[in-house]
Amino acid sequence: MKEKQQEKSPIKQNILLYLENKGVTPYEFYKESGVTRGILQQNNGISEDNIARFLAYAPDVNIEWLLTSKGSMIKDGSTDIQISNDTTTSAMPxxxxxxxxxxxxxxxxxxxxxxxxxxxxxxxxxxxxxxxxxxxxxxxxxxxxxxxxxxxxxxxxxxxxxxxxxxxxxxxxxxxxxxxxxxxxxxxxxxxxxxxxxxxxxxxxxxxxxxxxxxxxxxxxxxxxxxxxx
The missing domain is CATH 2.10.109.10 (Umud Fragment, subunit A)
Known part of the structure; x- marks a missing residue:
């Protein structure tokens, strides 16, 4: 059985795909979004805070695509993102x-x-x-x-x-x-x-x-x- 190196998380890969699609450099993204600098290049997970910052930066992104790679990158229509509290189910984890x-x-x-x-x-x-x-x-x-x-x-x-x-x-x-x-x-x-x-x-x-x-x-x-x- 082959040994494999840990790969970048799918959420990070999808964020990078989104930025590439928009023609935005990682440097510009970090500067404008407040996401932890360099996090997208690391082979580990991504925090809830950084996901929230990305979603605030990219309100047009399809959350299901971001989390699971299913569906289209850009969401249809202009439905607002519902952020969870103690009584509702969240659209983001x-x-x-x-x-x-x-x-x-x-x-x-x-x-x-x-x-x-x-x-x-x-x-x-x-x-x-x-x-x-x-x-x-x-x-x-x-x-x-x-x-x-x-x-x-x-x-x-x-x-x-x-x-x-x-x-x-x-x-x-x-x-x-x-x-x-x-x-x-x-x-x-x-x-x-x-x-x-x-x-x-x-x-x-x-x-x-x-x-x-x-x-x-x-x-x-x-x-x-x-x-x-x-």
């Missing part, structure tokens, strides 16, 4: 320490130790994430690895909803806890009805696998993923 607002975020990697945290009756989430479009999720956690790139990137956070084997929609992405491993893959039927096929998106570096259904301890629908912003 924010965090809340109010347990009644948003969805719990656990600062743990799904691949490494997630089920111990999920099954704990005393574990407290690090914060709650508030973002429009992810209301179905029951929790957020971290994800590492490259097998689902470019759909889910190393260092992203993923929104999960617990489900059962009977709920599985073949061809969709699921986070699965098996008896000895945890994995995030596309699930499909196997010729053997007692098994499921686990299919990566990055087929250049990762192979398809099959596992017995009897080995599955827990299944979560992957509602979506975003670049970690806090």
């Amino acid at each position: 924010t965090t809340s320490m109010n347990p009644g607002i948003g969805t719990p975020y656990y600062d743990v990697d799904f691949i490494g130790g997630f089920d111990e945290v999920f099954n704990s009756q005393v574990n407290i989430p690090a914060t709650n994430i508030v973002i429009r479009g992810f209301e179905k999720a029951s929790l957020w956690c971290n994800v590492t690895g490259h097998s689902m790139e470019p759909k889910i990137n190393h260092g992203d956070i993923i929104a999960l909803r617990q489900c059962t084997l009977n709920d599985i929609q073949y061809g969709e992405i699921y986070a699965v806890v098996l008896d000895t491993i945890r994995t995030i893959k596309i699930l499909r039927r196997s010729p053997d009805p007692s098994k499921l096929r686990f299919i990566p998106i990055n087929t250049e570096d990762y192979d398809e696998q099959e596992f017995d259904k009897s080995r599955i301890m827990n299944v979560f629908e992957v509602i979506g993923s975003i670049s970690k912003f806090f």
Whole structure:
């Protein structure tokens, strides 16, 4: 399996694409927006404050495109951005320490130790994430690895909803806890009805696998993923 260097976060890449499209240099952008100088060139996440500064600088940007790369870069019409407070769901991702607002975020990697945290009756989430479009999720956690790139990137956070084997929609992405491993893959039927096929998106570096259904301890629908912003 090939080792890969950490890549620039998708949100940063999209900000750079927006600036390129507008013919704005990074120097001009930093000067006019107040975004932390040099942050776009660093291979790490981007803070909520810097995202807010970018959105104030670029009111025409499509927030869904900025966060997920889906849709058009420029939003249709002139709808104002709705910024979250303690009673509304935010159009941009924010965090809340109010347990009644948003969805719990656990600062743990799904691949490494997630089920111990999920099954704990005393574990407290690090914060709650508030973002429009992810209301179905029951929790957020971290994800590492490259097998689902470019759909889910190393260092992203993923929104999960617990489900059962009977709920599985073949061809969709699921986070699965098996008896000895945890994995995030596309699930499909196997010729053997007692098994499921686990299919990566990055087929250049990762192979398809099959596992017995009897080995599955827990299944979560992957509602979506975003670049970690806090």
